[in-house]
Amino acid sequence: MNASPRILRPLPWRSSVARQVHGPSALGDDLRRFWSLTFTLARTEFKLRFYGSVLGYVWTLVRPLLLFGVLWIFFTKIGHVNKGHTPGEKYYGAQLLGSIILFTFFVEATTGSVRSVVDRENLVRKIRFPRLVIPLSVVLLALFNLGLNLIVVAIFSIGAGVRPMLSWLELPLIVGALIVFATGVAMLLSALFVHFRDIQPIWEVIAQIVFYASPVIISIQTVLAKLHGAWLHLYMFNPLAVIFQQFRHAMITHATPAAEAVIGSWSSLLGALAIIIALFVVGFAVFSRAAARIAENL
Amino acid sequence: MNATIQRPDETLAAPELATPAAVTIDSVSKTFRLPHQQYSTLKERALHPLRSTSYDELHAVKDISLEIATGEFFGIVGRNGSGKSTLLKCIAGIYSVDFGRISIAGRLSPFIELGVGFNMDLTARDNVIINAIMLGLSRREAQARFDAVIAFAELEEFIDLKLKNYSSGMLVRLAFATAIQVDAEILLIDEVLAVGDAAFQQKCYEQFFRLKREGRTIVFVSHDMFSVERFCHRAMLMERGSVLKLGDPRDVARAYHKLNFGQLPHNAPPVADRPGDETVIADAWFENAAGERVTAVSQQEGLTICFEVRFAESLSNPLFAATLRTELGHTILVARSDQNGEASGIFRAGDSAIVRFEVPNWLTASRYVLTPSVAREGTGADAIALVEDMTSVMVHGNASGGILELPLQTTIDRL
Numbered sequence: 001m002n003a004s005p006r007i008l009r010p011l012p013w014r015s016s017v018a019r020q021v022h023g024p025s026a027l028g029d030d031l032r033r034f035w036s037l038t039f040t041l042a043r044t045e046f047k048l049r050f051y052g053s054v055l056g057y058v059w060t061l062v063r064p065l066l067l068f069g070v071l072w073i074f075f076t077k078i079g080h081v082n083k084g085h086t087p088g089e090k091y092y093g094a095q096l097l098g099s100i101i102l103f104t105f106f107v108e109a110t111t112g113s114v115r116s117v118v119d120r121e122n123l124v125r126k127i128r129f130p131r132l133v134i135p136l137s138v139v140l141l142a143l144f145n146l147g148l149n150l151i152v153v154a155i156f157s158i159g160a161g162v163r164p165m166l167s168w169l170e171l172p173l174i175v176g177a178l179i180v181f182a183t184g185v186a187m188l189l190s191a192l193f194v195h196f197r198d199i200q201p202i203w204e205v206i207a208q209i210v211f212y213a214s215p216v217i218i219s220i221q222t223v224l225a226k227l228h229g230a231w232l233h234l235y236m237f238n239p240l241a242v243i244f245q246q247f248r249h250a251m252i253t254h255a256t257p258a259a260e261a262v263i264g265s266w267s268s269l270l271g272a273l274a275i276i277i278a279l280f281v282v283g284f285a286v287f288s289r290a291a292a293r294i295a296e297n298l
Numbered sequence: 299m300n301a302t303i304q305r306p307d308e309t310l311a312a313p314e315l316a317t318p319a320a321v322t323i324d325s326v327s328k329t330f331r332l333p334h335q336q337y338s339t340l341k342e343r344a345l346h347p348l349r350s351t352s353y354d355e356l357h358a359v360k361d362i363s364l365e366i367a368t369g370e371f372f373g374i375v376g377r378n379g380s381g382k383s384t385l386l387k388c389i390a391g392i393y394s395v396d397f398g399r400i401s402i403a404g405r406l407s408p409f410i411e412l413g414v415g416f417n418m419d420l421t422a423r424d425n426v427i428i429n430a431i432m433l434g435l436s437r438r439e440a441q442a443r444f445d446a447v448i449a450f451a452e453l454e455e456f457i458d459l460k461l462k463n464y465s466s467g468m469l470v471r472l473a474f475a476t477a478i479q480v481d482a483e484i485l486l487i488d489e490v491l492a493v494g495d496a497a498f499q500q501k502c503y504e505q506f507f508r509l510k511r512e513g514r515t516i517v518f519v520s521h522d523m524f525s526v527e528r529f530c531h532r533a534m535l536m537e538r539g540s541v542l543k544l545g546d547p548r549d550v551a552r553a554y555h556k557l558n559f560g561q562l563p564h565n566a567p568p569v570a571d572r573p574g575d576e577t578v579i580a581d582a583w584f585e586n587a588a589g590e591r592v593t594a595v596s597q598q599e600g601l602t603i604c605f606e607v608r609f610a611e612s613l614s615n616p617l618f619a620a621t622l623r624t625e626l627g628h629t630i631l632v633a634r635s636d637q638n639g640e641a642s643g644i645f646r647a648g649d650s651a652i653v654r655f656e657v658p659n660w661l662t663a664s665r666y667v668l669t670p671s672v673a674r675e676g677t678g679a680d681a682i683a684l685v686e687d688m689t690s691v692m693v694h695g696n697a698s699g700g701i702l703e704l705p706l707q708t709t710i711d712r713l
Contacts, residue, residue: 018318018319018322018401018402018403019401019402019403020399020400020401021388021389021390021391021399021400021401021402021406022391022394023391023392023393023394023395024391024392024394032436033434036431036436036437037431037432040428040431040432040437044417044420044424044428047420047424048417048419048420122414122415123414123415123432125387125392126392126411126414127392127414127415127432127433128390128391128392129432192340195338196338196339196340196343197339198339198340198341199340202340292394293394295387295392295393296330296393
């Protein structure tokens with residue numbers, strides 16, 4: 001009797017045909033493995049956060065909720081930035097929370113992926129797998145959190161009096177645009193960080209600026225009251241401004257205008273769309289170029 | 299005593315060259331650029347856009363051509379920094395090559411080291427599944443093999459324990475068990491066998507013999523000449539990115555030892571040359587049949603265990619002994635000077651003596667560690683001087699799996 005357990009099945013290896021070995025690439029040649037790896041990495045991280053501490057998921061929610069609480073109290077009870085400009089004032093809380101949750105996703109996905117490839121050094125140097133899996137798993141992890149957080153937004157909004165609308169069907173489109181945008185930035189940043197280690201602080205500063213340059217605290221009416229013409233167009237070139245505003249319009253209240261109505265035409269939204277696509281293409285190109293040599297440049 | 303061993307050949311014959319090559323390496327070179335400044339910053343780039351970064355070039359692999367046949371167990375040995383791991387990573391597709399090309403026929407296991415990606419905060423169950431997916435299985439395949447992995451690792455009681463609570467031995471068992479489940483046709487393995495306890499090591503060896511029998515192609519990087527000699531059909535010695543020797547694993551192992559230790563075989567610390575107040579074992583070494591000091595000998599060549607004693611007191615009929623152990627601590631031999639009933643004589647303070655035990659070398663290929671000792675007349679319990687693991691010797695040759703390669707005469711009578 002054979003003492004060692006026979007745990008492998010016999011292989012039809014004789015039929016194999018020789019093929020050339022190429023260096024590592026961004027996407028690899030097996031999309032199923034690509035997805036399976038991305039999902040596994042994201043799931044593992046998610047699980048670690050969930051079970052890592054007693055309160056698990058609660059902590060990932062505390063930060064955006066705390067920020068929301070502070071901003072809400074300050075800007076509705078003390079600061080009154082939007083007073084007088086906000087139709088649907090009673091939904092200000094829901095609008096603020098929605099924007100914060102979307103912004104949290106964007107920041108998690110992008111700042112999280114900056115260091116991701118370098119932090120997974122041991123994998124990169126020892127296993128052949130499509131390199132793009134790493135930043136994408138960070139985006140996917142942020143997406144898991146977004147999914148859970150959106151439930152909180154839904155509960156809060158319904159509590160605040162928001163009623164179901166047909167335009168809720170736009171949600172996949174809005175979130176989809178946000179994912180594409182975040183992914184493009186994530187690919188770009190993680191590839192650049194391999195060479196330029198000051199990307200991290202630089203990006204943190206930019207993320208702060210973007211936070212204030214997007215309709216998060218501020219209502220679009222306040223923006224419309226201050227900015228006109230070219231400045232308004234510039235403001236709406238920011239993909240996050242378009243995405244957040246459309247979210248508020250479609251998901252919370254029609255009292256605030258749709259993104260295209262802010263400027264007055266669909267064509268002006270093409271700028272934001274072009275930025276999303278351009279960043280995605282550039283990000284992918286930069287990452288692909290770096291992918292082959294990431295293992296040796298770490 | 300008959301010096302030639304005749305025994306059935308347990309190892310399979312090397313695959314014939316006619317079988318298609320599993321791995322073809324065609325004049326491959328790999329150069330690393332080592333920038334003088336490890337990381338640049340974007341700020342610097344912006345301030346000095348035209349300054350080119352200076353770098354050194356490290357030629358890790360220089361123009362290597364090689365064919366590894368399907369079903370071959372191929373060893374790559376070499377000192378640290380000789381380029382062997384780089385070559386392995388090129389075959390695995392982790393590094394892209396600068397020149398030349400590499401082709402493989404068959405599915406390649408993408409792992410280089412055991413337990414890559416293990417997360418200490420997760421349970422063994424989660425880690426096995428994740429690791430198997432990293433190694434190329436689908437989630438369903440990984441789950442189907444989970445029980446086999448745990449059974450092989452003998453960790454049934456600990457599957458829901460977090461890895462941070464595992465001992466290093468348990469970790470390695472888990473990692474090896476997972477890796478062996480990936481049914482690739484070509485396996486690339488970097489330094490794995492020097493792990494685990496003796497029983498588990500034996501189990502790993504069995505797996506290697508099984509893989510060999512099943513005709514899988516294995517490329518194996520190691521510092522452990524014992525394993526290389528034991529498993530490999532062929533081996534290659536690399537030095538500074540080039541092939542120094544390619545061929546029979548025994549020759550390669552000898553060349554490796556020569557490269558490492560030179561001709562001078564000595565690793566015992568010399569004792570200061572002064573009249574001490576204690577009897578000491580000043581030196582210990584091995585000699586081959588020709589009476590030369592060696593650190594490695596071939597099987598059947600004859601082996602002499604030697605040590606030098608300096609006496610600080612007068613002793614009559616002291617007992618000299620030498621214990622030979624394997625690296626795992628199994629005692630193979632205890633040689634005693636009173637074995638033949640002879641008295642050793644009288645030694646005075648200040649005398650020196652060299653003790654030699656000559657033994658026929660039937661040891662299996664491995665490293666052996668010597669513990670010499672001197673004791674007062676009697677049973678040997680009253681030791682005066684004893685130096686644990688003072689020096690060691692490497693035996694090259696057959697390794698059939700036992701601890702000894704006793705001469706044997708095989709007869710098959712057809713009835």
